[in-house]
Amino acid sequence: MKSKCFLLFKVQFFNQVNVKSKAKSQVMVMVSMGILGVILAIYSYMIGYGLGSMGMAEVIPSYALAITSIVTLFFTAIKANGVLFAYKDYDILMALPVKTSTVIASRFLTMYVLNLIFTALVMVPMGISYIVWQGPGFLFYPVWIAGLLAAPLVPTTIATLLGALIILFTSRFKYANILTTVVSLAAMIAVVLGSFSLGGVSDESIDISAIKSVGEFMLVQINRIYPLASLFHKAVVKLDMVSFLIYLVISAGWYYLFVKVLSLRYKKMNTGLMTYHTRSDYKMTSLSAGSPLKALWKKEMKRFFSSTPYILNMGMGIILAVVFSIACLFVGRDQIGTILNMPGIQDVIGGVLPFVVSMLGCMSCTTSVSLSLEGKSIGILKSLPVSPELVYKSKILMNLTLILPAMLISSACLAICFPQSLPGVVLIFVTPLVYGTFTSIFGMFVNIKMPNYEWTNEISVIKQSMSSMAGIFGGMINGGIPIIILVVFKNLDPVVVGAIFTAAEAVLSVLLFGYLKKLRF
């Protein structure tokens, strides 16, 4: 069973991470992933070190476990469907002479390993920062490593079940994909809000006077959000082996139970998920005609709204931008600096606003994956009598259709919240539009240069591809640079800096699109 499970896992894992024979692109992907990993590890170490420097080193174990578990829960829920359920090679896999539980274990292992890599990148540096501050004994090391290995089990299983239940519920409806997206979003928000309300301090639940320090307060909060963190805290800080064993038994037992129970219903659930509800009662009616560009644009829009992972991943930036700006109206300008969590930002907040909207909006870069998402259908696009330029335009237009209204709403909210001079108001509206346009063109450029049409699961393109990461992080860096400049060099006139960056971005957009037109996909 173990060897078959590993064999299935190996095929699935390498397919998921898209290991290709093209050495050059493979090296680029590995290097980029490595850089991202290093950044995450450094960031995690700094958080751990920061907690330690404030005398809260004892919070580190709970914090590390809780944060990795919540992030794992959030992202696994998005991709569970397609990895464990309703995946393309389900028929082939289930026809093989292997037990259903082996198939489940192998599919789960893929998600577990991917989540474990993320967990290790957070928990290993945080563990080091704990060692730096606390200098724990030998027992700490096996406890920390075992805790790390067990960490993704519970959130991955919960997220998988959550994802499957949502799909099972929504697949009965006509607009199943949109409903799935809405319910997934609502469920995630409910989980986050629910966990925070559990961790909320109320007079009845916690005796405030009993809390001696901020560290203790944080610990109580985290342990309420994620109760397993409490056990892990006791195991690491107090070397309480009973708590440690309970933590391991709960994690492994929950996983074992998950595989066993799921094996009983696995075929039924997949049949439910993969059974299409067809009406087959179409009667010819009059059709409406449009231009080739409009047809391509409509196709792109339908592609976007047909995929929950696509919406949740690429729509996150604009959702954040709108939520942030609407929140500004209610929270008030004084609190914004605190929320943004950047030292010294209060002084220059008016100047950085256009770039904050730009940065958030530019994280929604569908063009960085839309070409790859053509997948095996790329042949259709190549055989149609349309120029590559028209195809690029349709994909760029689609991204602009998504982000520009959101950016305008954000800009309007921020202009109301932070009254500015006329040039400042103009920049609040113009800068995000220009940045959004550049990011859309840049994403297109990246995807033309790094396409992947050979995927079997769209998640590998949307979440794990080089071009997706380049699009999202490129957008963030692009909008982030002027913010850093304005925060660091406070004596600079934000309107002048804003105007220079906006003009430069506009010129770059024109030049890059000019170059793009000559490229073939």
Added chain:
Amino acid sequence: MLEIKNFSKTYKGSKKAVEDLNLKVEAGDIFGFIGHNGAGKSTTIKAIAGVLDFEEGEIFIDNKSIRSQPVECKKVMAYIPDNPDLYEHLTGIQYLNFIGDIFEVPVREREERIKKYGDEFEITSAFGDAISSYSHGMKQKIAIISALMHEPKLLILDEPFVGLDPKASILLKQTMHELCERGSAIFFSTHVLDVAEKLCNKIAIIKGGRLVVEGEMEKLIGDESLESLFMEVIDHEK
């Protein structure tokens, strides 16, 4: 209608898939392109359709080069791949209307042709369902209807009969004849020699990327069958 001149294609790191291919397909021809698996049929067809780039040789469609005037060439032809990987998120009718928009087919003609072929292929009732719910044969039917919608001067098909039910196969053959009678040309690949023998007026046999036989069906097979000719040619070339 279609002229292939000294076409060669080499994939990176492998030997030539097609070598120095020369072919001519006239208006009214139903041209069968026959060969083993891996003989170079799909490579040639994809190059003609403008899906695959190539460096050696030239392919002319309606006297225009597919390399230098791809959009003009594609406007007068239609391509049906061996595996109809259509846009699964669209419904059948949305896909057909999308193709209609791309080829700028006037609405009335579009509606008439979709209705005509939809009814003939008995798929009209499923037009409102998502393509992801279709069987292979249904997708193939949608691909065929989309190809016929703009009355192409050149129809390129890669193994078109795979996955089609018997009635749809018969209908497709009839439709191919009708299209050619109206002055179009058809170029298609097939493994099924019986189909090629009954359907085509011209054939070409390709082996190992090289053209081994080309010409009019009647002259080539004489009193023999296409099967005998194929075996003879393949064995002779060993």
